[in-house]
Amino acid sequence: MNITFRPIDRRDFIKKSLTGGAVAATLPVWNLFSYSLPLPVHSFLSDTQLGQEELKKLLSIAKQNGGEFAEVYIEHTINNNIGLDEDKISSARRGVDMGVGIRVLHGEKTGYAHSDDLSLDKLKETARVAGLIASGKAKQTDFDLKKQKIPSYYMVKTSPDSIVPAEKAKLLWKANSTARDYNKSISQVYVSYSDSNTEITIANSEGLLVNDIQTLTRLIVFVSALEKGKRSSGYAYKGGTLGYEHYNLKLAAELAEEAGRMAVAMLPAEDAPAGEYPIVMAKGECGTFFHEAIGHSLEGDGARKKTTCFWDKKGEMIATEIVSLADDGTIPGARGSINVDDEGTPGQKNILIRDGKCQGFLYDKLNAKLMKTKSTGSGRRQSYQHYPIPRMTNTYLMAGKDDPEDILKSVKKGIYISQIGGGNVSPTTGRFVFSVPEGYLIENGKITSPLKGIQLMGNGPDVLKNITMVGPDLEISGGGTCGKDGQSKPVSDGNPTLKVSKITIGGAKVRG
Amino acid sequence: MDYKKIAETVVKKALKLGADEAEAYLENNRKFEVNVRNGNVETVKQSMTKGMGLTVFKDKKLGFSYTSEFSEKALQDFVEKTVQLSQIATPKPWNGLPDLKEGKPVDLDLYDPSISKIENNKKIEIATKVEKIALAYDKRIKNSEGGWFGDAESEVFLVSSKGISRRTKSSAVTFGTGVIAGEGDNMQSGYYGSSKIHFKDLEGIEYVAKEAGKRAVEKLGARPVKTQKVPVVFSRWAAPSFWSGVLSALDGDSVFKKATFMTEYLNKPIASELITLIDNPTIPRHIASTTFDGEGKLAQKNTLIDKGVLKMFIYDTITARKAGVKVNTIAQRYGYKGTPSGSLLNVIVNKGNIKEEDIIKGIDKGFYVKGLRGSGTDVPTGNFSVGASGFWISKGELAFPVDGVTLGGNTLELMKSIELVADNLEIRGGLNSPSFKVSELIVGGQ
Incomplete structure (x- = not known):
């Protein structure tokens, strides 16, 4: 799976603070239907x-x-x-x-x-x-x-x-x-x-x-x-x-x-250091990471074929307790939202990870039937030339409780990721590489000099276990286009401010 | 349907509606694919698609549309809207169709009529067999991503108001498999496939299956290494990905905009003398060959890097006129939904004269790269940074599999520090390179 271009919308046009859990329930009904x-x-x-x-x-x-x-x-x-x-x-x-x-x-x-x-x-x-x-x-x-x-979203x-x-x-x-x-x-x-x-x-x-x-x-x-x-x-x-x-x-x-x-x-950015560092991800701009590094491994085709790293992990702790992940096709106006998926199943909100525990997978009709479960409204296709496969819609890390300022202050030396750029992930191993178009050094809890050439590397399962702080400030971004099995589909993603205690940074400068 | 006639009618209609120049590019494709998994057919897919792209120029303004709807009413609307669209574009003095010589296309044997006669059962049999052999390759292979077989035929018509009318028919056939080795937290996938113009030219089922199996198993237990500076061998599997990054920095329009680090390097050394890189789309029966390029120009051979010296940038007709350079243009068209743009067709890096194993033997401690995640080259700056996997070289031998590391440096320095080029060039796809050794590079890990 790879993405050639996935810029993130800084204008959080859906500025709703989607606080952990019940998005659909907290949105008044008129909000969902007023745009029919x-x-x-x-x-x-x-x-x-x-x-x-x-x-x-x-x-x-x-x-x-x-x-x-x-x-x-x-x-x-x-x-x-x-x-x-x-x-x-x-x-x-x-x-x-x-x-x-x-x-x-x-x-x-x-x-x-x-x-x-x-x-x-x-x-x-x-x-x-x-x-x-x-x-x-x-x-x-x-x-x-x-x-x-x-309904219409x-x-x-x-x-x-x-x-x-x-x-x-x-x-x-x-x-x-x-x-x-x-x-x-x-x-x-x-x-x-x-x-x-x-x-x-x-x-x-x-x-x-x-x-x-x-x-x-x-x-x-x-x-x-x-x-x-x-x-x-x-x-x-x-x-x-x-x-x-x-x-x-x-x-x-x-x-x-x-x-x-x-x-x-x-402009004044210097070469990023190579090595292992803690990172802080800025709210709203880094959801691509969760879509690519985690979401693809929770799609039902891979789960059925036992080819993704999480296929046998349903009901198990796969992340720290503060991690919850959702895929929600019903966020009004979001790029991945769908009234119905491409098999006619209504769009819905699916919790993939709740408090660290794997809740299940995203299914289309075929994979759901073979796994004796129901479609999650995730059967999507690029066009009439393609048959549907399980796909994400709007994928986001749900809000937590840590103060974003405390998150930054907790890092003595690390990297601040303002936005995640293109990435590449193997769903079999969960191993990924992401480029970072805007990133900075963190020194003694403060954002200091800009860095170029940052590459985030590692694998999804490890990162989930190293997420140690999550803020309440969830934002959904504009999203982009996701490619899988040769099919492109519009998606969006989101995240609150968060900290990963250690991750490998590939950069041009050897740590001195 | 008489597609040539439809294309001609659309071009005439555009001129009638006020266009100064018009070009129609029409494709008619047939495709079949079957996927099997664990011995059972999983999907069978048959596609019949057609579509047409129309480019018009009016007062040096460009308009473009495409359609897959060919009814008379839809085509009328299609031409009208395209001419209308050109009106909002800004006029550019360099706009216009290429000046082409009619010429006679060389027959490159790019169509195999036998492909359409292969029985579906035979296709299923090949897909099933390649998967079965791959699964049996090693005890540690526990799962399958499936086996596949596909074939396609494509007919292309290009008609322009400048008197060019071209037609080509080509075929393609492919099969392969993907398997997964290991269990639990240690799973690795391995894929291999063969794609050719002629059915007879496909690699053997046994060979393809074993390559897939080998690729999954050899990666088991891969781990990162400590960050260090060592000699690095880019294998012929990883090298094409690296060269694709270099080529994107040679885009003529980026040079014009000074948006690439290569801007000032024409006729200057950019790589070791061992490196000669050509574009040759005229190799008969090769999957990346073509009789004419995306603009209708008859295909020809070009040298981009000659013994380390950069000889040309990559332009299409419009970007070349804009930059005011007289060069051989090379353009690709990615289907009927877009206009052509400057791009190489079949890239070949010339081979050296040392065996790859002898390169490895000469390294005490180093990294053999088998896979890159991305191309690594940042076009504006020339910074090089990419995720890599492969094998650690210890005392002249591949010691253990490595994954989760990055390679970092500067693209120009990297190309200049190429010390050895292996003799293992194999022309399989559109980007072909032998393995090569770089004197030193930062491998970033733990």
Whole structure:
């Protein structure tokens, strides 16, 4: 598993102090439902003439060889992207993806076929091919499809596809000028705005029929600084399942200033020391660590196949008592939030570790069935070209009780991690490497000089046992895109201020 | 569907709607894959995908869209929106399609018609067999990540308003396995696979299976070492990852923006004289070969580093025009969803004349790197820092497996301190390098 790019949103747009435990319970109900979609966009799928009768027909063809479960997944996605580079709008792009994926499950087997030709004849052939995974006679060929009602966790009033590109371009120009004015060392500015509107319909042989429109938006600012031959970079961004009403010139300017602040702060950075040190992770900016180093090892496919380091640890202490970890697809507006997963199961909050004890794993339908449990609303797929696999949504270390100031004061010599960058993890061993785009030395409980080239190394299980302090100041960040088995999916993550008593730092300087 | 005709129609339509230049890139793909685990079929997947990317230039402004929806109505909307999009872009004097010579593509034998005729049962048999042999390789192998077999065919059409019309058809076939050795807190995974254009060229099932098994077992008990400065051997498995970091620093546009540490090094020594690095996408039947690059330019051989001296940066047509340099452009296109960008196609670091085992024999205490986590090179600064695994070398032999260490230093110093290059070059993928020895590097551990 690896991530090429996962910047973290410093503008904690979901500033709710999600204090340890009951997020869903503490949010008033109106908060969850006030954003239910007035269906602002034209339904592209209604153009396809795939009504309930056609869906039933396809399901019955898919099951004709005796498959136990059949599913039709229809997708229409429009995405838009504008980029600004070197004081110019350098790219203006649009993409349309449309297709149908048909899946048949039979025991542990999956048959999958997909088509971007939506004529009924082609789809019947697609259903037949998917059904070939089974061999035998159809057990049941007639079912009722019942349309499911679902809540909405998306904060969308204005569909971004309804805004003309020239309007969006204004955000980029504002961010560009603000960043360039921020400091004379700023030498390069790159700004990117992107959005996507995905309309999905899922029907299955259990009678489920569900429709969802998923909107994602993101504005990101990168800057480079150059002074006296020294270079550094900074970034900031906002993103989520958010409508266009969340974007304006003021926000663009704030992001540009934040990116500028980071680059200027890192200009005088010196080589990080190599060796073993205690670290303090800043709130909100380091959740990627828990997603990558812990979360992937708690996904149900690895647990079923016994290929992850935690597969047999359910009910056991795998962390210090102050560690609780959640994956929650229901945080309003967060980038990983889902009304339903890509199998039609409602998004939900799952506690993975509670007070140090492993509570279980994230499941899609197939792995849940084989493990004799229920889907946790974690069956996600990149597109109609992929079958679903267990995936995270919004993953975060839950809040603790230690005062963030005390956490910092407790470190005599160590490293302060302002944000975690890209990382790479083996779920088999839990072993990871992360880069740190912004980090500092801690001396006698105080943050001192900036450091470059910090690499965090170790393995997930060890780190969990070395988390000795956790603050109450949990923040969820903007998140990014997670890759697994060749499929990309939007996710976010979060964390409160915390201390890891020792971790290996790879850096260019040998400890003197 | 007549895809060539669709591409031509879209280009004409774009010109009619006011575009000065237009280029359509259309792909039609078929893919099949089967995964087995512990002897049972787990997934069978069949894909039929098509899609088209359209690039238009109007008043030196660029617009780009793609679509997988090919209905007449959708295509009309597609072309209109693309021309509209170009209007918000900033005009750039260097914008425009490449000036290409029509030329005649060389036949590199990149399509194996027999692939589409392989029976599914045969594919399942190969995936099952490779897993079975890997599982039996060693008693300590306890679990499987599965065995796989996949094949694909791809047809590409590139049509431009500048009179270029190209078509290519290629195939690919792959199989392999992943197994897990050890138990409890000490599990290690090992993967190996073979990917070729022609079915007949695939490596043997037995060989692939044993390589996977070996990789899982040899890592068992891996541990970090104390932080120290020692000679380091980058094996041919780890070297490609290192070179990919170096190549990202040779991007022409980054040079133009002075955003890479390599900016000032053209025609200067950047590596030991033992290093010659070329791009050669014209090797027949090779998986990383291509008849024309992402911009439609007929593929050719280029030398980037000649005996340690940097000879060229990597440009596509637009970045080369922008920088005002006259060079051989090399561009990749990653499917129909994007525009081409400067990138090498099939990188080869020339081999030396010493055996890898003799390199190891000559080291009293050092580190043999088998895997890198990332490429390690920070492009702006040239700082080098990366996670690594491999074996500790003691008295000329591989003594014990190592994991959880970092390598740190400076990319230029590292390349200049390459003392020996092994003769074990094997051209398997898009980045190929023999093993090489660096005189000294910091291995960061406990």
